[in-house]
Every structure is written in C-alpha cells, then in structure tokens.
Amino acid sequence: xxPKKDIxxxxxxxxxxxxxxxxxxxxxxxxTITQHGEAKVVLMDVETYDRWRAAxxxxxxxxxxxxxxxxGRTVKQAEAFRRARRAIERTARDG
Numbered sequence: 001x002x003p004k005k006d007i008x009x010x011x012x013x014x015x016x017x018x019x020x021x022x023x024x025x026x027x028x029x030x031x032t033i034t035q036h037g038e039a040k041v042v043l044m045d046v047e048t049y050d051r052w053r054a055a056x057x058x059x060x061x062x063x064x065x066x067x068x069x070x071x072g073r074t075v076k077q078a079e080a081f082r083r084a085r086r087a088i089e090r091t092a093r094d095g
Contacts (some may be wrong), residue, residue: 011034011045 006029007045013033020043024031030044044052068074073081 006030007032007034007039009033010040 008031010033024043028045028048030042032039033041065066
C-alpha cells in the first residue's frame, strides 16, 4: 500500500488536476486515486511509466524463457549464437 500522502480522492483530481500532474512529474512518485474510498487508478509521470513498461517486458521475457527451459525447448549456446549471427546478417542484407 502506498504512503497515505500518495493516496488522493478523485474529487481532488477533478478540482486540482494541474497541481497533481505537476506534483507527480516533479517528484516522480505515483499517486493512487480513489473513488468511494476504493483505489481505482494510478497517476504517474511518463518517465516512470516507461521504466515500468520496460521492466514488465523484461520480466515477461524471463518468464517465457523459464517456461521454455521447463518444456525442454532449449538449444546449445553455439547453436543460439549461430542463429543470432544469421539473423543479424539477414537484417543487414535486407536493410
């Protein structure tokens, strides 16, 4: 649960949107917006959101890799590098 100062009611978002946007962008902290006392959305700056998305993409790739290992879908390191080199060469050639 976020600190109490990072939780705001939706009425504050409606009446002081510019102030909340400025606070979030300057401090880099997310603010949880509540409606009828229940958390509904999170307001965060773009830089934080971009970092969050990149972290989620990395975690997804990691989970997929672990699932491949469990299912036995692996190749030797030398084969992986050979495939990567071929893909790079194709990309360079096809531009």
